[in-house]
Amino acid sequence: xxxxxQPSEVTxxxxxxxxxxxxxxxxxxxxxxxxxxxxxGAPTFLSYNAxxxxxxxxxxxxxxxxxxxxxxxxxxxxxxxxxxxxxCAPTGNTGKLIFGQGTTLQVKP
Amino acid sequence: DVKxxxxxxYLVKRTGEKVFLECVQDMDHENMFWYRQDPxxxxxxxxxxxxxxMKEKGDIPEGYSVSREKKERFSLILESASTNQTxxxxxxxxxxxxxxTEAFFGQGTRLTVV
Numbered sequence: 696x697x698x699x700x701q702p703s704e705v706t707x708x709x710x711x712x713x714x715x716x717x718x719x720x721x722x723x724x725x726x727x728x729x730x731x732x733x734x735x736g737a738p739t740f741l742s743y744n745a746x747x748x749x750x751x752x753x754x755x756x757x758x759x760x761x762x763x764x765x766x767x768x769x770x771x772x773x774x775x776x777x778x779x780x781x782x783c784a785p786t787g788n789t790g791k792l793i794f795g796q797g798t799t800l801q802v803k804p
Numbered sequence: 805d806v807k808x809x810x811x812x813x814y815l816v817k818r819t820g821e822k823v824f825l826e827c828v829q830d831m832d833h834e835n836m837f838w839y840r841q842d843p844x845x846x847x848x849x850x851x852x853x854x855x856x857x858m859k860e861k862g863d864i865p866e867g868y869s870v871s872r873e874k875k876e877r878f879s880l881i882l883e884s885a886s887t888n889q890t891x892x893x894x895x896x897x898x899x900x901x902x903x904x905t906e907a908f909f910g911q912g913t914r915l916t917v918v
Contacts, residue, residue: 725905726905728905728906728907730907737894737909737910737911737912738847738894738896738907738909739909740906740907740908743905743906782846782847786905789852789854789860790834790835790852790854790898790900790905791849791852791854791860791862792835792837792849792852792896792898792905792907793849793862793863794839794846794847794848794849795846796844796845796846797846797847
C-alpha cells in the first residue's frame with residue numbers, strides 16, 4: 696500500500712527558516728518531489744531527490760533519506776510570497792506521482 | 805514555453821450527464837495524469853497513463869474512466885456525473901524518464917454537478 700504524511704499547517708515570520716517534513720510509504724519508490732501551489736494556481740515543481748542527501752536550489756533545499764522513507768523541504772530567508780501550499784510527492788518506478796494533503800505555509804510580517 | 809491545456813476552466817453539468825474533460829500537452833511527454841483537488845484533501849490521483857492506450861488506476865478511479873488514443877491527449881470521462889464529483893480537476897504530464905520527473909500542470913477545470 697501507500698501512505699504519505701506531512702504537517703497540515705506551518706506558520707513562520709519573514710526572514711526565518713522553515714522545514715516541512717514528509718514521511719512516505721510507496722511501493723516501487725523511485726524518488727521524492729516537492730511542489731508549490733499558490734491559492735487559485737496550479738502546482739509547480741520545486742525539486743526532486745532520487746538519491747539520499749541534500750539538493751539545494753537557491754533559497755529552497757530538499758533532503759531525502761531512503762532508508763527512513765523520509766524527506767523534508769527547507770525554505771530559507773522566508774518571503775511573504777512563499778505563503779502557499781507545499782506538497783511532497785513520491786514517484787513510483789512506473790512514473791506514477793502521488794500527492795499528499797499538502798502543508799499550508801503562512802508567512803507573517 | 806511548455807504547455808498543458810485543459811479544455812475548460814469552468815463547467816456546470818447536470819446529474820447523470822456524461823462529461824468529458826480534455827487535456828492536451830505539447831511536450832511529447834510519456835506520462836499523463838488526472839487529479840482532483842478538494843479542500844483539505846490535497847491532490848488525489850484518479851488515473852495515470854504511461855503510454856498511448858496504457859493506463860493505471862489511481863487512488864479514486866470509481867465513477868471515472870480515461871482515454872489516451874494519442875500521446876498528446878488524455879481525456880477524463882465521468883460516465884454519469886454525480887454531485888459528489890463536483891471538484892477542481894487538474895491534468896498533468898511528465899517525461900517518462902526516472903531522472904526527470906518534473907510534472908507540468910494545466911490550469912484546472914472547476915466542475916460543478918447540479
